[in-house]
Amino acid sequence: MSYKHFLAKILAPVLALSCSGVITLLQLSKVAYIQAEISQAKPRAVYLLETEQEEANLALIKHLPNFGFDNLIADWSFLRFLQYFGESDARQQIGYALTPKYFEVFVSRNPQFIQPYKFMSPATAA
Known part of the structure; x- marks a missing residue:
């Protein structure tokens, strides 16, 4: 197995998971802001x-x-x-x-x- 093939198999899923994690963290802060805004009458x-x-x-x-x-x-x-x-x-x-x-x-x-x-x-x- 070549080095490039190994990188392609490992790097793509790791990159996808890390991007998903960053997006989730960004959205959680927005959700918390919206919930705080809703709770204020x-x-x-x-x-x-x-x-x-x-x-x-x-x-x-x-x-x-x-x-x-x-x-x-x-x-x-x-x-x-x-x-x-x-x-x-x-x-x-x-x-x-x-x-x-x-x-x-x-x-x-x-x-x-x-x-x-x-x-x-x-x-x-x-």
């Missing part, structure tokens, strides 16, 4: 400000010209609704006031796309 005023901004965004989306992209706008608004609805810390502090507005935007843009209705209809019922 935002004050109610921040959530209220975010809600006002989102309400303004919904009003804009509702009155935007469609340019033939109603389905895309409806899908995008549904994805934004899922993010809004899933933010449990904010919803516990300030409630679900924007849920019907998301539903209005979605239904006005694409009334035939009924799969998201099963998510949105119970969320708007109060």
Whole structure:
């Protein structure tokens, strides 16, 4: 067995493992930062400000010209609704006031796309 062949067989796995280890260490620090950021609850005023901004965004989306992209706008608004609805810390502090507005935007843009209705209809019922 030649020296080059030996190096190729040993060096490649060692290099791959060391690179994987370095990437893992770098990602662990980022994960720790994100977990620390998540554990800090935002004050109610921040959530209220975010809600006002989102309400303004919904009003804009509702009155935007469609340019033939109603389905895309409806899908995008549904994805934004899922993010809004899933933010449990904010919803516990300030409630679900924007849920019907998301539903209005979605239904006005694409009334035939009924799969998201099963998510949105119970969320708007109060």
